[in-house]
Amino acid sequence: MRQKIRKGILTFSALLFPLTFFFLSPYLIVLSATQGIVGGSAMVFFGMFILSIVTSRLYCGWLCPGGAMQDTISKSNDRRWNGKGKNLSKYIIWAVWFGFIVCLWIKNKPLTDDAMFKFEIDPQYLIVYVAVVTIIFLFTLFTGKRGMCHSFCWMAPFMIVGEKLADLLHIPRFRLKVDPGKCISCGKCAKACPMGLSIDKMVKSGKTDSTECISCLECVDACPNGAIRCGIYAKQR
Ligand code: SF4
Ligand code: SF4
Structure with a gap:
């Protein structure tokens, strides 16, 4: 939806x-x-x-x-x-x-x-x-x-x-959060990504910040296991 x-x-x-x-x-x-x-x-x-x-x-x-x-x-x-x-x-x-x-x-x-x-x-x-x-x-x-x-x-x-600038000043902003433990490496998130990002690999590494991410949330909605979510978070130090 x-x-x-x-x-x-x-x-x-x-x-x-x-x-x-x-x-x-x-x-x-x-x-x-x-x-x-x-x-x-x-x-x-x-x-x-x-x-x-x-x-x-x-x-x-x-x-x-x-x-x-x-x-x-x-x-x-x-x-x-x-x-x-x-x-x-x-x-x-x-x-x-x-x-x-x-x-x-x-x-x-x-x-x-x-x-x-x-x-x-x-x-x-x-x-x-x-x-x-x-x-x-x-x-x-x-x-x-x-x-x-x-x-x-x-x-x-x-x-x-x-x-x-937000990350430099530690201002919370919209970003993805992942739980690598929930990932079953099905690759559905990467297939759905309109920017062609290897989000499946990023999930596994636990690092999902990418300047190329356009926050479309296709990956969040494609993941069958709820390994990716989104919200307003500050950059982890
Ligand atoms: S939010 Fe969109 S652009 Fe960002 S990784 Fe997920 S599918 Fe790709
Ligand atoms: S869709 Fe979900 S379970 Fe499949 S590779 Fe991506 S994060 Fe892992």
């Missing part, structure tokens, strides 16, 4: 993407920064960072329209994306992109805010939207399960930084 609700929310989010893209766009935040404006997408990304201090990457697993599209494509290609440096590339892209935005903000001070910056469907917006959706589709089709989340999502690093 929980997974049906999650997939329903994701589908709804994907349908709304032509509108919500205004607030998730990697391009509009740059355009607004060139004019000394903190736009809606910058505000949303900041909100993601703050929320992730407690909610980790729940957004990615439960609400992200790009994630919803990838999960649909994974029905055609459900192999794990095992490319070299597959997780590292998104941090490099993010650091260059966000560093450039911060430089623009510094250069164009004083800043103003406009949550509805460029909130109009014009040809330029449609071109960027179609380009981003096409890249998501093709990249995932070529790579495998949530390839874009692993390799070039511009939003994930904001949340991963939030998770790291």
Whole structure:
């Protein structure tokens, strides 16, 4: 039941993407920064960072329209994306992109805010939207399960930084907890994981923290023996 609700929310989010893209766009935040404006997408990304201090990457697993599209494509290609440096590339892209935005903000001070910056469907917006959706589709089709989340999502690093900050400050956040003694090594959790994580091995080792976990809870629901649960816990010292 929980997974049906999650997939329903994701589908709804994907349908709304032509509108919500205004607030998730990697391009509009740059355009607004060139004019000394903190736009809606910058505000949303900041909100993601703050929320992730407690909610980790729940957004990615439960609400992200790009994630919803990838999960649909994974029905055609459900192999794990095992490319070299597959997780590292998104941090490099993010650091260059966000560093450039911060430089623009510094250069164009004083800043103003406009949550509805460029909130109009014009040809330029449609071109960027179609380009981003096409890249998501093709990249995932070529790579495998949530390839874009692993390799070039511009939003994930904001949340991963939030998770790291929570752990550094020992703030309890949403995470998995496991009981290795209950695991019968059936592998159902790993098969169900949309991120292609080896959660079965992680359960056995007792270490389930992964920056790539999107808190979708597929593994929790797939485990026949209740070896995985979830909740808000501080990082174990
Ligand atoms: S490890 Fe579990 S909660 Fe994390 S992404 Fe995989 S299935 Fe989802
Ligand atoms: S589904 Fe449960 S029992 Fe099976 S490998 Fe995963 S944690 Fe172990």
